[in-house]
Amino acid sequence: MDKIKERFEEIGLPKATEIKEFLKANADAPMGTYTLDSVSSGMKGMIGLITETSLLDAEEGIRFRGYSIPELREKLPRLEGTTEPLPEGLFYLMLIGKIPTYDEMYEVGSNWTKRAIVPKHVFEVIDALPISTHPMTQFSIAIMAMQTESEFAAAYRNGVNKKDYWVHTFEDSMNLIARLPRVAAYIYRRTYKNNVHIEPNPKLDWAANFAHMLGYGDNDGFKELMRLYMVIHADHEGGNVSAHTTHLVGSALSDPYLAFSAAMNGLAGPLHGLANQEVIRWVLELQEALGGGKPSKQQIEDYINKTINEGKVVPGYGHAVLRKTDPRFTAQMEFAKTHMPNDELVNIVWDVYDVAPNILGNFKKIKNPWPNVDAHSGALLLHYGLKEYDFFTVLFGVSRALGVLSSLVWDRALGMALERPKSVTSDWIKNKIAAQSQAK
Ligand code: CMX
Secondary structure, eight states: OOHHHHHIIIIIHHHHHHHHHHHHHTTTOOOOOOOHHHHHTTTTTOOOOOOSSEEEETTTEEEETTEEHHHHHHHSOOOTTOSSOOHHHHHHHHHHSSOOOHHHHHHHHHHHHHHOOOOHHHHHHHHTSOTTSOHHHHHHHHHHHGGGGOHHHHHHHTTOOGGGHHHHHHHHHHHHHHHHHHHHHHHHHHHHSTTOOOOOOTTSOHHHHHHIIIIITTOHHHHHHHHHHHHHTSOOOSOSHHHHHHHHHHHTTOOHHHHHHHHHHHHTSTTTTTHHHHHHHHHHHHHHHTTSSOOOHHHHHHHHHHHHHTTOOOTTBOOSSOOSOOHHHHHHHHHHHHHOTTOHHHHHHHHHHHHHHHHHHTSTTOSOOSBOTHHHHHHHHHHTTOOOGGGHHHHHHHHHHHHHHHHHHHHHHTTOOOOOOOOOOHHHHHHHHHHHHHHO
16 A cells, blocks of 8 residues: 555544544534525625635635745755745645655656556547637546546446545545646646647655646746645645535546546636636736736726726625635745746736725625735746746646645545535525514
């Protein structure tokens, strides 16, 4: 058995038993009240999920197993001579619940390297799509094509015992994570680089190898960016669309390929992960409208107002939970200050940050006028020459696999129930409210 699986068996399974017993013993504990607004506003703020890997605080931002992003950047192991921690270490932390040693982190990486071979038919399926197919659609279809490999689906068909569901979910999740960079890079090179592909380099860490396959093998700055990018986009507790979709689809015992592909279709929405491409599109359109160059803060203000007056959202701003600047935005800003402080596009992103919160804050309905993760990421990628912004959400998707698939292993270890909330009609609600006021 591989070491990380052994660690999960040693540490994760007893913890899962403890959690299950705790949940059972406290089944009657009230978890807050909710109103009709909670129901009609997309269940915002309603506690409806248990997700072990991370927890989001509206003011402070995300914590992965209790660690904030600045703490992770300090405590997770990194390679000698580099500055950013490796996503391999974050995955270990999310799955096992402990910060790994260097060797434990390294073990995750070599485990993924062994699993990284993508079946040939997956490339053929991608190649069968029109070249104009959005990269997120290609990505989702490629993940579905890989479902032929699902060990969970095969085990279920062979009558696996419930208590072993986690084993096969673990196998599928590890295989998927190991293969996603190759699939994503293939989509990138096929779509934008004349179908000229770059073979993986098994000596590199997961994020650096991804950078290498995209065409950035000689660029240490881009490799550092990929390590940071893959860490900060990995997880954002369980209720966001991609994490919740993975959990929901997985709750039907659909295998990890089916669940993760569905999640990617959610990530591809402009209110979720696609916002990272929309931010760059929005800035480039602003520049184009002004005939190029760096817009003044007044021009940015006018453009924000124009965007809102046209009934559109300002991409990269606002959040369903956060009520302050996203620490994932701040981490990217720090990275930019070190690596590219004079980049024009990065400076425009910072100018938008100077003016947007004031303007958005004046609209009473907008609950959070501050930037989210997507407000900054595109400018960093463009700095290194990755300008094909339709591809940006695929990068987000590769990273998101780390969080949602480690959570799916936990779902299986915890024996999580089929998700099936109650829905009602508006007539049912009217009758209930009428009956309540009559009773008063
Ligand atoms: N620009 C303009 N209007 C905005 C806005 C923004 N950035 N953020 C919120 N609003 C509007 C909403 O569209 C909504 O308007 P209506 O009542 O007319 O529908 C109103 O303000 C209330 O929204 P909210 O309660 O503040 O925010 P929600 O929880 O409904 O939505 C989010 C959150 C992120 C979808 C929203 O802020 C938004 O659309 N932002 C821009 C898109 C974006 O950056 N998405 C990425 C989020 C991070 C991620 O998942 O990757």
